[in-house]
């Protein structure tokens with residue numbers, strides 16, 4: 001097999017609440033280069049580790065991680081709607097492999113996915129169906145979370161599976177880095193918000209529009225004294241990228257979930273997808289990781305990073 005990794009922040013505020021034109025142009029160029037690299041690699045399979053933001057998964061049954069054999073985009077924030085071209089047979093085989101590896105993975109034969117999965121697929125391939133894909137959703141937004149070491153072990157087991165395939169595989173991780181958009185917490189919420197968090201699937205167009213407007217409004221004041229949310233933390237982000245580049249992934253076993261939330265924001269845990277992606281990469285052999293881009297972008301509510309890795 002041959003393998004390539006890309007981990008990217010996502011943000012539905014890209015194109016909706018943009019920073020200055022210089023930054024937009026810079027990011028466009030980085031994404032264009034990354035997309036061209038994917039095109040040249042011509043993957044036969046994309047394994048995408050993604051979070052969900054109360055669009056496909058709710059507290060009526062919240063799995064730590066789930067493999068999908070079929071997935072449909074909810075098309076939130078203007079992302080592409082429609083079906084992902086999931087390789088169902090292979091997804092089921094992967095599920096069996098993970099269970100045989102002592103990982104209690106959940107399985108979905110019909111999963112709704114959101115911008116957390118689709119934005120990066122679209123940015124990297126221009127489509128949701130150009131290449132066969134297997135989505136693994138990692139709970140990164142709805143506490144409580146399993147420890148980071150469990151995510152590392154999940155990634156390793158996925159990587160061992162990929163290493164046994166005779167395919168060109170692109171591993172994607174999507175989310176992070178430091179950030180805290182206005183996502184409600186079950187414990188602090190009034191009754192109607194609790195109801196949404198527990199079983200808010202398929203919201204009305206009005207409810208979806210209100211949510212998107214809330215996120216955009218938050219983007220307008222993020223990082224200012226008007227904003228209640230934890231600000232971006234470039235130092236945390238840079239250290240995390242260096243950790244990934246060092247290859248010393250076992251250091252994530254010491255990550256303290258509460259401390260990360262406090263220092264870098266609650267949605268920073270989307271980096272769990274990066275941890276899984278790099279652990280999968282590492283299970284396929286030594287790698288070299290390249291920081292393609294990093295900039296804290298308040299308008300996007302994102303410590304915005306792009307990192308690539310290839311075999312060393």
Ligand SMILES: O=C(O)CCc1cccc(O)c1O
Nearest residue numbers: 010011012053181183300301
């Ligand atoms: O609608 C939501 O729940 C959050 C949207 C959102 C905003 C900024 C950065 C993100 O990573 C993100 O997901």
Ligand SMILES: [Fe+2]
Nearest residue numbers: 010116175270
């Ligand atoms: Fe997100």
